[in-house]
Amino acid sequence: MATITTLSEAVAAVVRDGDTVALEGFTHLIPVAAGQEIIRQRRRDLTLVRMTPDIVYDQMIGAGCARKLIFSWAGNPGVGSLHRFRDAVQHGWPVPLEIEEHSHAGMANRYVAGASGLPFAVLRGYAGTDLPEHTDTVKPITCPFTGEVLTAVPALNPDVGIVHAQQADRNGNVQFWGITGVHKEVVLASRRSLVTVEEVVDTLSVRPGATVLPGWTIDHVAEVPGGAHPSYAMGYSDRDNAYYRAWDGISRDRASFGEWLAGVR
Amino acid sequence: MATITTLSEAVAAVVRDGDTVALEGFTHLIPVAAGQEIIRQRRRDLTLVRMTPDIVYDQMIGAGCARKLIFSWAGNPGVGSLHRFRDAVQHGWPVPLEIEEHSHAGMANRYVAGASGLPFAVLRGYAGTDLPEHTDTVKPITCPFTGEVLTAVPALNPDVGIVHAQQADRNGNVQFWGITGVHKEVVLASRRSLVTVEEVVDTLSVRPGATVLPGWTIDHVAEVPGGAHPSYAMGYSDRDNAYYRAWDGISRDRASFGEWLAGVR
Amino acid sequence: MNWTADEMMTVAAARALHPGTRCFVGIGLPSTAANLARRTHAPDLVLVYESGTIGAKPDRLPLSIGDGVLAETADAVVGVPEMFNYWLQPGRIDIGFLGAAQIDRFGNINTTVIGDDYREPKVRLPGAGGAPEIAASCSEVIVIVRQNSRTFVDGVDFVTSLGHGHGASDRARHNLRGAGPVMVITDLGILTPDPETRELTQTHLHPGVSLDQAVDATGWNLRVADPPVVTDPPSGTELSALRSLKE
């Protein structure tokens, strides 16, 4: 059964130096506040996993939390590049960043395999691209019935999976709706999980399109209203497009990023 | 875009002698009326696919529509045996019935592979059982990353997939809610599809827990109120448990089944 | 208060379910026992049905695993592929609750065919359903089945669901994560696998059942604990909860 606690206690309980940590949320319900709490707790040597490293991972990478990134698309959506990510990859600043690069289809299937207790997943993917040459975790696999050659990717089972959701009840049952990305998969695939929520309510009233995760699948729940900002929580907030644009300036050089970082810490 | 038509026209359009046909519905939303229309149109040599052949397949098998059954559990749920299925397997009456037998996990994953455009699916299944000895469509597969040996099953892509649902709108968009089984998978995996619905409405109002299938994924929609009887359509009808019990008597011998069949035709 | 052998069996099965346990429930005796446990000592039992309902809280006994009351009262309803892939397969479920048409001394279960020839069976049974993977992937398996020599056989005609195979190391050889059958609960008593050999041993007899009855009802040379424990009879609370459940 999920423990309902504060964000700082929850992050302290689940995230350790050296862990493999996945913060997910596909444009929507991104656990940004949890990422900043990881920065505040000065975690180091993390292997960060995320399909779409965007502002939250740019912040964590710039703060020096990560030694490796497993991902499929690293950008500021609708705006441009992630400057802290580029600085880490191109110049090793503030620490060198190893990368393991996939496609979205590959990453999504890696989480599916992880949630399913399988060591790998099969897809039609990567064919003819240069990704397999640089990524060890992409291999061919042959169909035992047709002989057709497809692509295998290994399961992702992070030490910690963190997502943001709209609501939890007092037993830690969680519901989220709207664009749900790989929320369910990352919680089920991870050894430990934390869900930050807009609101803890007495009873969940299930919404159309909502997914409900029973409290016994989750380790910690923390109420963090606005915890997805600048991304959004459908029904609670709108995407702060201006902040995404503003981040381009904040993150562009090390000095202005440093000022931002001092403010968070 | 789905054509909205009558049940008899829809069945005539999609089901041909010799086809592989899947009528699905896991206890709930079973397209029984469509099965009886197939009997009425005297289709023959069908390969019937269904996880849980129950009354509707007992009827179709007893009527001589099927030459083969691909399945994972053939019984009258909560009551006992399927007498027409047993008579066909044990005595070849009215025609011999070839069987291809799986587990639920295997069948569900075969539909998933079919819906995904993959030739096979991987699962932890069948290990240590006698099923692989008698079922060609179960093979070992080795994880290219860990070396672990798992089980592969081939995709199911029926010629025709038929399910019952609560509602369609006038564009053939369909919604179903409650226990949804493999409804989505069988529609997406099949070359041609038919959805019978309780009601055609002007606009779908999406319910909690509902799945919506866009009309362009479906070939035919037919309005058949009560078309799942004796199974049920949540929000429209209750399961007719008395009929399930009564079927045991109707189906127990060839004569009483024959009377029932004459009534359908 | 009097009770039937089936009532004793159901009560014994309900008692085996600890509070908070996540339980994969088949229809029939397992469902009755699980719902009884929820009405008595384990109100927070999590009932999982293969129809996709997680945390169902039915107020009456469902006739099928897909009754509407299961979906209406569940914490979550998922599709059948997700049920098997995300919930059962990774070992999230504590107890798998199974029945059997035949069971052997190692808890291997047959629900497929009676007779030597699979293609020409004496009796064609329903088949596997979810059972092979329930038996493989749940942390533990409990079997509920009436004990008689037609069912308790010296070698099943078909292994539908693996118990302990031919003995101690067989499940590991098949790379199965769950512990397999830890208890077989019958109308006569309870059998548990020997910790060394995994052979089922009659460790409990229900009140009024003799050892000879159990031996006669078993198609192999039954090992017996010395002495077998006598099960506590059903309490008034248990019996009235069970009977009201069946109304």
Add this chain to the structure above:
Amino acid sequence: MNWTADEMMTVAAARALHPGTRCFVGIGLPSTAANLARRTHAPDLVLVYESGTIGAKPDRLPLSIGDGVLAETADAVVGVPEMFNYWLQPGRIDIGFLGAAQIDRFGNINTTVIGDDYREPKVRLPGAGGAPEIAASCSEVIVIVRQNSRTFVDGVDFVTSLGHGHGASDRARHNLRGAGPVMVITDLGILTPDPETRELTQTHLHPGVSLDQAVDATGWNLRVADPPVVTDPPSGTELSALRSLKE
């Protein structure tokens, strides 16, 4: 009415989308073009975004592929694994609409790194996202990209998404089901693959664009149709729909 080269490009891309087409839309120029088509000649265009929204009908241009307006107006919203596995991979989508940082004469696309050394890139780009499988699995691919010699290169530094590989038989060799790029729409004109060799050929020039401009903007020895067709200029309706969309 005057128009910019970008407006001409977007209008040309919108025109390429036939009514009823199911279109997998990336953010930026593809999304603008697809939404323009929906506002003009193809109101029943089915917009599919990789965030899981199927049949989105946004009333304003989304800034990201996961804007709330997409989920609110969609016929169905599915998880990202389902989007890729059930919807993209089996070939259910007619048109994949992609951008590029680099593109070569066979329509191969790079969005990963600029520079020879993947581990020490000159410029690190965002990477693959959904593009490799969009390029593989959609029935056809349309690329929208500004034509200049930095982008139109004689050999991409990294193949993120396969176009026609090294020529006619390459997609078949990789067992890809979709036809690959059928059109590259730029601010100068339109390139289509030669039916025999699959090499991109400048078949259209936008009004006022000279052939020399196109040749100069291309980093390889550009093949040109003789003569190239001049694209119809944007109509007043198209331009006003486009401009109101961007307000």
